[in-house]
Amino acid sequence: METTAKLAFSFIGVLLTFLLPPYLDGIARRVKARLQYRRGPPLMQTWYDLNKLFSLPSVKPTKSALFTWAPYLALASAVIGALLLPYGNVVPIDIGFNLVVFFYVILMVSVFLMLAGLTVQNAFSHLGSAREMQIILTVEPLIAILYGVLAYNAGSLNISDIIANLHLTPSLVMTYVLLAYALYVESGFMPFDIAEAEQEVIGGPLSEYSGRLLGVFYYAIYIKRFALLWFFVSLLVLPWVGPINTTLKAAEVLAVQFLLTVALYPVIASLEATNARLRIDHVVKMNTRAFFAGIVILAIAFMGW
Amino acid sequence: MVTTRDLEAHFEFECRACENGHCRKADVETILSERKGLKEFYEAFKEHIKECKRMTYGQYMFVIDREVLPEAVLWWHNHPEFKETHLSTAVGTDERPLNGKFVYMPFLNVQVEPQNMDENYWVFLKAYMPADDPSFPSVAAKLPAALWIEREVKDLLGFNPVGHPDPRRLILPEDWPEGVYPLRKDMDYRHSPMAEVKTEFKEKPEGTTLVPMGPVHMGIEEPAHFRLFVKGEEIVDVDYRGFYSHRGIEKTGEGRLTYNQVLFLAERICGICGYQHSVSYAMAVERLADVEIPDRARYIRTLMLELERIHNHLLWVGIAAHLVGYDTGFMHAWRIREPVMWLVERLTGNRKQYGMNIVGGVRRDILDYRKEEILKVVKQIREETKKFIDIALNTNTFIKRAEGVGILPYKIAKAYSVLGPTARASGRRIDTRLDQATKTAMAYNEVDFKVPVYKEGDVLARVLVRMDELFESLWIVEQLIDQMPGGDIMVPIGDLPEYEEALGFTEAHRGEVVHYVMTGEKNKVYRWKVRAPTYNNLPAVPEMLKGYHVADAPLIIASIDPCYSCTERVQFVDVETGKVKVLTEAEFNELSIKYRGVF
Amino acid sequence: MAESLSYTEKLKKWNRFEVEKFSKKAPVTTPYPFIDIEKPPEYRGIPHINPEKCIGCGACVNACPPDALILEWDKKRGVKRLTFNAARCIRCHRCVEVCPTGAMEPTNIFEIATDNKEDLVEVVEHKLAYCEECGEYLDFTERQIEYVKAILPKEIIDMYALEDRIGLTQEAKMRKTVEKLRETEGNAYPAFILVKKGGEE
Ligand code: SF4
Numbered sequence A: 001m002e003t004t005a006k007l008a009f010s011f012i013g014v015l016l017t018f019l020l021p022p023y024l025d026g027i028a029r030r031v032k033a034r035l036q037y038r039r040g041p042p043l044m045q046t047w048y049d050l051n052k053l054f055s056l057p058s059v060k061p062t063k064s065a066l067f068t069w070a071p072y073l074a075l076a077s078a079v080i081g082a083l084l085l086p087y088g089n090v091v092p093i094d095i096g097f098n099l100v101v102f103f104y105v106i107l108m109v110s111v112f113l114m115l116a117g118l119t120v121q122n123a124f125s126h127l128g129s130a131r132e133m134q135i136i137l138t139v140e141p142l143i144a145i146l147y148g149v150l151a152y153n154a155g156s157l158n159i160s161d162i163i164a165n166l167h168l169t170p171s172l173v174m175t176y177v178l179l180a181y182a183l184y185v186e187s188g189f190m191p192f193d194i195a196e197a198e199q200e201v202i203g204g205p206l207s208e209y210s211g212r213l214l215g216v217f218y219y220a221i222y223i224k225r226f227a228l229l230w231f232f233v234s235l236l237v238l239p240w241v242g243p244i245n246t247t248l249k250a251a252e253v254l255a256v257q258f259l260l261t262v263a264l265y266p267v268i269a270s271l272e273a274t275n276a277r278l279r280i281d282h283v284v285k286m287n288t289r290a291f292f293a294g295i296v297i298l299a300i301a302f303m304g305w
Numbered sequence B: 001m002v003t004t005r006d007l008e009a010h011f012e013f014e015c016r017a018c019e020n021g022h023c024r025k026a027d028v029e030t031i032l033s034e035r036k037g038l039k040e041f042y043e044a045f046k047e048h049i050k051e052c053k054r055m056t057y058g059q060y061m062f063v064i065d066r067e068v069l070p071e072a073v074l075w076w077h078n079h080p081e082f083k084e085t086h087l088s089t090a091v092g093t094d095e096r097p098l099n100g101k102f103v104y105m106p107f108l109n110v111q112v113e114p115q116n117m118d119e120n121y122w123v124f125l126k127a128y129m130p131a132d133d134p135s136f137p138s139v140a141a142k143l144p145a146a147l148w149i150e151r152e153v154k155d156l157l158g159f160n161p162v163g164h165p166d167p168r169r170l171i172l173p174e175d176w177p178e179g180v181y182p183l184r185k186d187m188d189y190r191h192s193p194m195a196e197v198k199t200e201f202k203e204k205p206e207g208t209t210l211v212p213m214g215p216v217h218m219g220i221e222e223p224a225h226f227r228l229f230v231k232g233e234e235i236v237d238v239d240y241r242g243f244y245s246h247r248g249i250e251k252t253g254e255g256r257l258t259y260n261q262v263l264f265l266a267e268r269i270c271g272i273c274g275y276q277h278s279v280s281y282a283m284a285v286e287r288l289a290d291v292e293i294p295d296r297a298r299y300i301r302t303l304m305l306e307l308e309r310i311h312n313h314l315l316w317v318g319i320a321a322h323l324v325g326y327d328t329g330f331m332h333a334w335r336i337r338e339p340v341m342w343l344v345e346r347l348t349g350n351r352k353q354y355g356m357n358i359v360g361g362v363r364r365d366i367l368d369y370r371k372e373e374i375l376k377v378v379k380q381i382r383e384e385t386k387k388f389i390d391i392a393l394n395t396n397t398f399i400k401r402a403e404g405v406g407i408l409p410y411k412i413a414k415a416y417s418v419l420g421p422t423a424r425a426s427g428r429r430i431d432t433r434l435d436q437a438t439k440t441a442m443a444y445n446e447v448d449f450k451v452p453v454y455k456e457g458d459v460l461a462r463v464l465v466r467m468d469e470l471f472e473s474l475w476i477v478e479q480l481i482d483q484m485p486g487g488d489i490m491v492p493i494g495d496l497p498e499y500e501e502a503l504g505f506t507e508a509h510r511g512e513v514v515h516y517v518m519t520g521e522k523n524k525v526y527r528w529k530v531r532a533p534t535y536n537n538l539p540a541v542p543e544m545l546k547g548y549h550v551a552d553a554p555l556i557i558a559s560i561d562p563c564y565s566c567t568e569r570v571q572f573v574d575v576e577t578g579k580v581k582v583l584t585e586a587e588f589n590e591l592s593i594k595y596r597g598v599f
Numbered sequence C: 001m002a003e004s005l006s007y008t009e010k011l012k013k014w015n016r017f018e019v020e021k022f023s024k025k026a027p028v029t030t031p032y033p034f035i036d037i038e039k040p041p042e043y044r045g046i047p048h049i050n051p052e053k054c055i056g057c058g059a060c061v062n063a064c065p066p067d068a069l070i071l072e073w074d075k076k077r078g079v080k081r082l083t084f085n086a087a088r089c090i091r092c093h094r095c096v097e098v099c100p101t102g103a104m105e106p107t108n109i110f111e112i113a114t115d116n117k118e119d120l121v122e123v124v125e126h127k128l129a130y131c132e133e134c135g136e137y138l139d140f141t142e143r144q145i146e147y148v149k150a151i152l153p154k155e156i157i158d159m160y161a162l163e164d165r166i167g168l169t170q171e172a173k174m175r176k177t178v179e180k181l182r183e184t185e186g187n188a189y190p191a192f193i194l195v196k197k198g199g200e201e
C-alpha cells in the first residue's frame, strides 16, 4: 500500500479514537433508555456533557501534582492504547511488540485512576481505589494469560502479526470467550463498575474530581473502553478475512470493524441495563475462577490444540 | 373494689366504638376485666398504681410511680403470653401550667392475640414528675427500644433518664445551648439561641477507618449521618447522627392552628405516606370528640390508604434496585407506579398530599364512574408487577446483592420494637391494621387479607414481604370497591373535651404510625406527638450493618425504607392553648432581616 | 398571577426542535416542560380570587392552613385587603369549600415558577362600609352588608330594623337602641342596663 493510503488510514484511526467513544456512550445511553421505556438523550449528549465539563474549572482539594496530571496521563495512555490497534491493516503506532505495550498502556489508565484516588484525603476515594486495585490485581493476570495464549498461537507479540497468523484451535475459541469476559470487566461496565459505584462510594476515585479534570478522566475512560472493544473486534474480524493487500479491501475491513464496534455497543448496554452491580468480593471470586480457567486454556494451547 | 380519684370524671363520655354498645361509668373492676392482662398487671403493681382509666376504646392508662417505670414497661414487653407486645413510644409533656408537674408516658402495643383487634389494646404508663426534679429511671439499659425515646425527652424537655447508657444529644443541633428545652411551655417559640458547636461522636474503635456516610450521600435520599467504622470493607461498628431535618415546626405553629388545620400539617409530615399520618391524626381527634364516622368515609379512607401502600411499595422496590445499580428495575418500578398516582390524582385532586381527609370523614366522594377506573388500574398494576417481579427476581446480580445481607434476627427486632415490613421479614407477626382497633376510622375489619411474614430477616425477605403485601393491597382495594356502602361521607364534629388524650394509629407501608393527641381548651391541641415507624426502625440499622460490606450499607439502610423527615421534621407539633401568637408577615420579615446571613 | 406568564409556560413558547420529533413515538417520558402535560379535571391547582364576586368576609382566611390568605384592615383609607400568596398555598382548596359566594375559584394551574415573586400575589381590596353617624369605618365591607341583606329573609331584616342599622358601628348601634328604648319607655331604666341590652343584639 502506498504511503498516502497508510497516512489516510492512520488519520481515520486517530479520528475514530478521538471522536467515536463519546458517541458510543451516547448509543449506550439511548439503548438503556429504550430498555427502560424512556426517550433517552440525544446521541450527542455525552459530547455535550464533556464539553460542559471541559469548560468548567476544577476544584483541587490537594497540592499533589499527581492529582492534576493523572487525568491527562490516563487520557494519553488510553489514546496510545487505541492507536496501537489496526485500522484496516494499518497500525498508526507500530513498534513491533504492540501487544505488550497495549496491555501496559491500558493498564495504566486504571493505575492512574487508582493513584489519583489515593492522592486525596477521602475515605470514599480510598475505598474506590482499593476496589480498583483489587479488580486490576485479579483481572490483569487473566488478561496476561489470554494474551499469552494468543501470542503462542500466532508466534508473535505484534498485534498485526498475531492477527495475520492466528489459526483456529479449540483453545483459541475458549480464549475468545474468556477474553470477552476479561475485557468487559476491565472496561468497567456494569455490573463491574464497582470502583466508581455512585450509590456506594460516590464515584470512588473520581469523587474529588470536578470540572475539566473530571471531563478528561471520563474521556480517557470512554477511549479505553473503545480501545478494548476495537481490539476484540479486530481479533474477531481480521484473522478470517484473508490477506489485506489492496486499499479497497482495507477500507472494507475498516468498515466492518467500525460497524461491528457500533453494533456490539448496544449489546453491552443491554447487559449493563439488565444487571445490578456486583460486590467486590463477588468479582474477585469470579475473576479467580476465570484465572484458573485461563491457566487450563494455556495448558491446552501448549499441547497444541 | 378499688377507688380512684377521678373515676367519675373520666367516664362521663360514651364510647360508641365499643362493640357491646354503651359503657358509661365503667368502674375499675369493669375496666380491669375488659381485657386480658390488665388485672394481672394491676395485681403485680398494686402499691404503685395511683389511678387507672380507659381513655377510649382499647386504650388503657395507668398512672404509676416513676420509680417502677422500667419494671412496668418490661413487665408488659416481656410478658410470656403476649409475645409480640412492643414499646411503641413515649410522650413527654410539660403539664406545669395545668398541675405543676412533668409527665413521662411510655406506651405499649399489647398483643393478646395476634390480629384480633378486639382483644389487643394499648397501655399507657403515665408517670408524674415534680417540676424541680424531672427524672425517671431509664428503661433503655434493659430495652434498646427506649434508647432514642429517652434521649429525645432529655433533649426537648430536659428530663433526666437516670442510668441511660448513651445520654448523648439526639435531636437538637450541635450548636444548641445546654439547658434550653424547646418543648417546655415557657420557652418562647421565637427564641433561637446559639452556642458553641459541640459534637459528640462515638469513639473510633482500634484499628478501624472511619467512612462517613452522610450527612449528604448519594445512597441516602435525605440528610442522615452514618459513621461506619470499617476494617477493609467490613463494617465493624456504626454510629448514627440524624435529625438534621428537625425544624421545630412545633413552636412556629403554636396557638395558631385549629384541630382541622393541624390535619393538613399532619399530612405534610411525610412526602409519600402523608395520608397515613392524616388518618391517624383524624382518628385520634375523632376518638376524642367521640363521634362515629360514616361507613362510606371509612371505606374511602381505607381505599386511599391501600392505594398509597401500593405506590409506596413500588417506589421502595425501585429505590432498592437503584441502590444496587439496577436502574432498569428502578425505572420500571416507577413506571408501573405512575398509573396509581394518576388514579389518586383523579380521586382526590392531587398525586400526593391528597387533602382528602377532614376530621369526621372525607372531603371527596368516590363516584361510580371512578370505580371502574380503579379496577382497571388495579388489574394493570397486578399484571405489570407480576412481570416485574418475575424479571427482577430472576436477575442474578440483584438477588446476589440482596440475599443474606443485613440480617436482623427476631430477638433484636423485638428488642428494638422494629415495625412494619422490616419486622415481618424478621418473623414478627404484627400489623396494626388488624392488631389494633382501627375499625373506628378504617374498614380493615370488613375485608379479608393475609399478613405475609418471612423468617429470614435479610434484605431479600424485606423485598418479598413488601411485594406480597402489594398484592394483598390490590386485593383489598377490589374488595372495598365491591363492598362500598352508601351514605354520607362526613359527620360534623362538636366541641372537643378539654385535656383528654387519645391515640390514633395506622399501619403505614413502613410500619405503625401513632399520633397521640391531648386536647387543650377551646378546641385546640395541647400536645400532639407523632411517631413515624422509621423512628423505631432506624436504631436497629446499626445492628443490621455490623459485619457486612460498605457496599451493602446503602441497600441495608434503605431496606427499612427510612423516611428521615417523617422521623425528624415534625417530631412534635405542640400547640399551646389560649395565647395566640401569630408570626405576621411583617414580624417574619423583620426576623429575616435581623438574621440575614445567619440563615 | 393571571396576566404574567409563569416560567414554565414561557418555556413552552420556546420552540424546541425535539418536541415535534419526539412527541410522535414517545415511550414514557415526555419533553416536559417544552410541551403541555395533561391535567385531570379533578386536579386541585392554585385557586384564584374572583374580585367581582368576593365580598371580603374572610371565611377563606380562617380556613387556610398555611396562611396563604391574609386579611388586613386599613381603617384610615377605609379598605380591607385580602391577599393571596400562591407561594405559600398548599393547594388544599379549603378556601374554595368555605367561600360563601364562590369567589374563590378553583383552577388546575400548577406551574407557578416565576422569576418575579410579585406574580404570585393576588390582592383584592374592598371598600369598608362607612358609618355616617360616627364618621368611622366599620369592620365590614360594603359588599358584605349587601350580601347579608340579600340572603336574609325580609322578616328578619324588618324585625331588627336592619335596613338602616346594619351600616352602623357597634357603638352607634348601641346608642340607637338606647335612644329608642328611652323614647318608648320614657327613661325608665338605668343607662347600664340599656347598654347591655343594646349590646346583646
Ligand atoms: S371566603 Fe370568598 S367571599 Fe369571603 S373573603 Fe374569601 S374569597 Fe372573598
Ligand code: SF4
Pocket: C047, C060, C063, C064, C065, C066, C067, C068, C069, C088, C089, C090, C091, C092, C093, C094, C095, C096
Ligand atoms: S387552597 Fe388551601 S392553602 Fe391555598 S389558599 Fe386555599 S385554603 Fe389556603
